[in-house]
Amino acid sequence: MPIKVRIPTPLQTLTQGEQKVAAAGRTVRDLLADLESRYPGFKQRLYDDSGSLRRFVNGYVNDEDIRFLDGEDTALKEEDELSIIPAVAGGGSLRWQDAR
Secondary structure (H helix, E strand, C coil): EEEEEEECCCCCCCCCCCCEEEEEECCCCCCHHHHHHHHCHHHHHHCCCCEECCCCCCEEEECHHHHCCCCHEECCCCCCCEEEEECCCCCCCCCHHHHH
């Protein structure tokens, strides 16, 4: 069952520049394993050394955050869409007077 997966820009090097790919899986975990089999390197970029999704990796199934569903065990069905979104943080502080 093909699921549409939105690939963030930093991971598009693994998908030959594709912004959306199709993958299969009954759960988010299965789908991510399928992505790794099709595009080697996904697992290393998404998971930490303990085998957990990295804190800064967010997953949304049809705009619903998987952290508030069943996490990686969130069930998928045909026509679902998974968005992988890396959290954005960091940068230097900018004081208001510096912006003038």
